[in-house]
Amino acid sequence: GNKVTITCRNGDSVDYYEESDYISNYSNNTGKDYPPDRYYYYKNGYSGYISLQRTENNGYYESKEVSKEFLRIQDNTRTDYYDSNGNFLLTDYSLGSPDHPSMHVDEDGYKGDIPKHSHETIQERTRYNNPDGSYQFVTSWRAYYIGTLTKTEITWHDDYTGYYSGYVYGDTIYYYAYNVTINYVTNTSPSVNIISPTQDMIFSETSSSFVPVIAVSDPEGDILTCKVFIDSETSPRDTKTISNTQSTQNVSFNALNLGSFSQGTHTMKFTVKDSEITQQATINFKVDKTAPTLGSVNITSTKDAITVTGSATDNMAMHELPYRYYAGSNDSSWKTSSSHTFANLSPNTLYQVKFVARDKVGHSSKKDQNVYTKALKPVISVGNANETSLVVSFSENNPSGTQYLVSCGSKYVNAQGKLTSTPVWITPQGKSATVSGLSPNTDYTFTVKAKNGDGIETEASDAKSGRTLAMPPQILDFPETKQKSIKIVWSAIPNATAYDIEVDGLVINNGVSNTYTHSGLQPETSHTYRVRVKNAGGTGNWSALYSKSTLMDNPGLPVNIKSSFTKTEVTLTWDAALKASGYEVEVDGVVQDNGSSRSYTHYSLNPESTHAYRVRAKNSGGYSNWSEYIRVTTLPNPPIPPNQISTIITKNSIQIEWQPNIKADRYEIEVDGFIYNNGAATKYLHKELVPLTTHNYRIRGVNAGGTGEWS
Known part of the structure; x- marks a missing residue:
C-alpha cells in the first residue's frame, strides 16, 4: 500500500537460504468427490505435495418442490332394476354414486385430488331381460380426470473436505549487503468489481455486441487506466481512462463479439492501474454454439388426447423453462415439465406434434411427428x-x-x-x-x-x-263379389306385423289379417285396391293396383211366357227381362242354360206327354226369381181309322154308323168323293137318294194331332 522508491548501491552477496514451510491441517473442499490422498499445494511462493490426514463430510439435504400432471380414466355404470310387472325397484351405481367430481391420486409420493375434466357415454341405456321376467336398464359412461400434483423431494448431497499436512518449499534466498536509500509515500490500491458478465455467463454465436462493465474506484481519486483481456491475450481488447475515481465509476468497454470465440469456457480479465499499482479481476464466461441433444421422445394418443414425453441435455446449460409442446394449433408454452397432455382433441384427426427443447441461450432442437388421435368406437x-x-x-x-x-x-x-x-x-x-x-x-x-x-x-x-321390407302380395284375389260388397284375399307374408290396404285411395290398417271385405257399396260401381306389408323393418311398397266392380242388381222376372207345341216338341217364348244378360229354363226339373235367347224348344217328346217349364233371367249380379210353372201336353197321334162300321139302307137314304174312337175329336166322312166334317157324331145320314143307286163312303178321325187314315 506504500509508494516506495528504492536506490541500491555497492551490493555484494553474503549468504543464501532455501525457504521451507510446514503446512498443517490445510483444508481442501472437494464437494461430492472424496478427497485424494495427496494435494499439490501452491501458495505464497511455496509449493509441494502434502498428505491427507483426515476427512469430513458436511453433507446436507436439499428440499425441492416438483410437479407432475396426471391423467386418470374411470368408468361408472348405472343399473335400474324393475320387477316382472314393470315396477321400479332400485338404482345401483358401480362406484356407489352417480358423479365423482374429483379422483384421489397416491403415486410415487404424489398425493391429492385431481378434478374431472370431461366425460362421455360408452354404453347407451340398454335393456337386459332376466328368465323370471324382471329386467334392468344399464347405462355406462367414462370420466377423464386431469390435474397437476406437487410433492417435496429431499436429496442428500455429499460435501467432502480433506485436511492435509506436510512440508512445502519456496525460493532460494540470497543475501546481499546494500547501501539502500528508501523514499516512500502512502498510496492505496484501486478497487475493481465486475458487473457484467456474471460468472459462467453463457453467450451464443449471435452475441456480437456484448458490452463488458466494471465498477472501479480509488481512495486518492487517481486517474485509473482500465483494460479488458480475453483468455491469455497480452494486448487488451479495449482501454478506458477514468477520472474522479474517489466515488465508484462504472466503466463500459466497447462492445465485444463474444460469439466469434470457440465453443467452450473462456476467461475475461480486467486490469485497473493507478500511477503505480495494478489491480485485476477475472471471470469465466462460456460460448455455446450447439443445440441441445434430444433424448427419447415418446408420443401416444387416445381418442381425444395426445401425450408427449421427452428430454434433452446441453453441453452448457438448459433453459430454466426448457420444453415446449405443440399439437396442431395447440401450444403448451414453455414449461419445466418433461411431459404434456393435450386434451379435448378431435377423434381420428391428424395433428402435427412437435417437441421442442432449448438451451440457456435459445438454441433449440425439435422432433416433429404426425400423429392421429384414435377413432371413436362406432355407435x-x-x-x-x-x-x-x-x-x-x-x-x-x-x-x-x-x-x-x-x-x-x-x-x-x-x-x-x-x-x-x-x-x-x-x-x-x-x-x-x-x-x-x-x-x-x-x-x-x-x-x-x-x-x-x-x-x-x-x-x-x-x-x-x-x-328388409317385405315384398307386396303379387296377386290379389276376389273370391266373393256381390252387389254391395267385395271380398279381397292375398297370400299371407311370413313375419308380417300388419297389412295396409288402400281402398279407393284411403289407406286402412288391416292388422295381421290377409282378408278384407269392402262392404256398404252400390251395385255396378268400380273400386280400386292395393296392399302393402309391414314388418319389423317398416312399411313395404304397394302391390299393383287392382280394379274391381260390384255386381249388377238381379234382373227382372221374365213375363208373358207363351208356349206352342206339336206331338214331339214344345216351344216357349217370353218378353225380355230388365237387366237380363241371359236366361235359364227349368225343363221337367232340369235347369238348362238358354244363353241370351228368349225362346226355348223342347224336342223329341212323346205325343200326349205332359211337361213342366219355368224361366228365370240372369246377369253378373245373380238371378231373378223363377216364373210360375207352365205345364204343356204334347199333341196326340192322329186317330186310327174307325171300325165296326154299320149301315141302315132305305130306298131314299143310307145311314152310316161307326164305333167311337176315344182319341178322335171329330170325324170326317167322304161321301161319293166329297168330304164332310161330321163333328163328333158317329152317324151320318145320306138322304134324298135315288133308289137303287150306289154310293161310296169312307171315314177318318181328326184330333189335335192331325187327320187319321181313311177307313
Whole structure:
C-alpha cells in the first residue's frame, strides 16, 4: 500500500537460504468427490505435495418442490332394476354414486385430488331381460380426470473436505549487503468489481455486441487506466481512462463479439492501474454454439388426447423453462415439465406434434411427428329399410373420411354396398352406408369397427339388427263379389306385423289379417285396391293396383211366357227381362242354360206327354226369381181309322154308323168323293137318294194331332 522508491548501491552477496514451510491441517473442499490422498499445494511462493490426514463430510439435504400432471380414466355404470310387472325397484351405481367430481391420486409420493375434466357415454341405456321376467336398464359412461400434483423431494448431497499436512518449499534466498536509500509515500490500491458478465455467463454465436462493465474506484481519486483481456491475450481488447475515481465509476468497454470465440469456457480479465499499482479481476464466461441433444421422445394418443414425453441435455446449460409442446394449433408454452397432455382433441384427426427443447441461450432442437388421435368406437343404428337394402348409420363423432369395417355375419360390406367375403374398409358418405343386394323380409345383424389414419382399429360396435321390407302380395284375389260388397284375399307374408290396404285411395290398417271385405257399396260401381306389408323393418311398397266392380242388381222376372207345341216338341217364348244378360229354363226339373235367347224348344217328346217349364233371367249380379210353372201336353197321334162300321139302307137314304174312337175329336166322312166334317157324331145320314143307286163312303178321325187314315 506504500509508494516506495528504492536506490541500491555497492551490493555484494553474503549468504543464501532455501525457504521451507510446514503446512498443517490445510483444508481442501472437494464437494461430492472424496478427497485424494495427496494435494499439490501452491501458495505464497511455496509449493509441494502434502498428505491427507483426515476427512469430513458436511453433507446436507436439499428440499425441492416438483410437479407432475396426471391423467386418470374411470368408468361408472348405472343399473335400474324393475320387477316382472314393470315396477321400479332400485338404482345401483358401480362406484356407489352417480358423479365423482374429483379422483384421489397416491403415486410415487404424489398425493391429492385431481378434478374431472370431461366425460362421455360408452354404453347407451340398454335393456337386459332376466328368465323370471324382471329386467334392468344399464347405462355406462367414462370420466377423464386431469390435474397437476406437487410433492417435496429431499436429496442428500455429499460435501467432502480433506485436511492435509506436510512440508512445502519456496525460493532460494540470497543475501546481499546494500547501501539502500528508501523514499516512500502512502498510496492505496484501486478497487475493481465486475458487473457484467456474471460468472459462467453463457453467450451464443449471435452475441456480437456484448458490452463488458466494471465498477472501479480509488481512495486518492487517481486517474485509473482500465483494460479488458480475453483468455491469455497480452494486448487488451479495449482501454478506458477514468477520472474522479474517489466515488465508484462504472466503466463500459466497447462492445465485444463474444460469439466469434470457440465453443467452450473462456476467461475475461480486467486490469485497473493507478500511477503505480495494478489491480485485476477475472471471470469465466462460456460460448455455446450447439443445440441441445434430444433424448427419447415418446408420443401416444387416445381418442381425444395426445401425450408427449421427452428430454434433452446441453453441453452448457438448459433453459430454466426448457420444453415446449405443440399439437396442431395447440401450444403448451414453455414449461419445466418433461411431459404434456393435450386434451379435448378431435377423434381420428391428424395433428402435427412437435417437441421442442432449448438451451440457456435459445438454441433449440425439435422432433416433429404426425400423429392421429384414435377413432371413436362406432355407435350404429340400422334402418331406412327397403326390400333389398338397409342403411347402417353412424352417430359417434368420428370425422368424415373415417374408414369403417362393416360386418354382417361372415360377410363384409364393400364400397358399392354389396356383401362380400373379403374384409373391406370403406369410407361412407354422410355418416351412413347403404347395404344393397339383400333378400326381402329378412333379418340382418351388423357390427362395425373404425380405424384412424394410423391404421389403429377400435373395438367392434354393439351389434344392431334390421329387417328388409317385405315384398307386396303379387296377386290379389276376389273370391266373393256381390252387389254391395267385395271380398279381397292375398297370400299371407311370413313375419308380417300388419297389412295396409288402400281402398279407393284411403289407406286402412288391416292388422295381421290377409282378408278384407269392402262392404256398404252400390251395385255396378268400380273400386280400386292395393296392399302393402309391414314388418319389423317398416312399411313395404304397394302391390299393383287392382280394379274391381260390384255386381249388377238381379234382373227382372221374365213375363208373358207363351208356349206352342206339336206331338214331339214344345216351344216357349217370353218378353225380355230388365237387366237380363241371359236366361235359364227349368225343363221337367232340369235347369238348362238358354244363353241370351228368349225362346226355348223342347224336342223329341212323346205325343200326349205332359211337361213342366219355368224361366228365370240372369246377369253378373245373380238371378231373378223363377216364373210360375207352365205345364204343356204334347199333341196326340192322329186317330186310327174307325171300325165296326154299320149301315141302315132305305130306298131314299143310307145311314152310316161307326164305333167311337176315344182319341178322335171329330170325324170326317167322304161321301161319293166329297168330304164332310161330321163333328163328333158317329152317324151320318145320306138322304134324298135315288133308289137303287150306289154310293161310296169312307171315314177318318181328326184330333189335335192331325187327320187319321181313311177307313
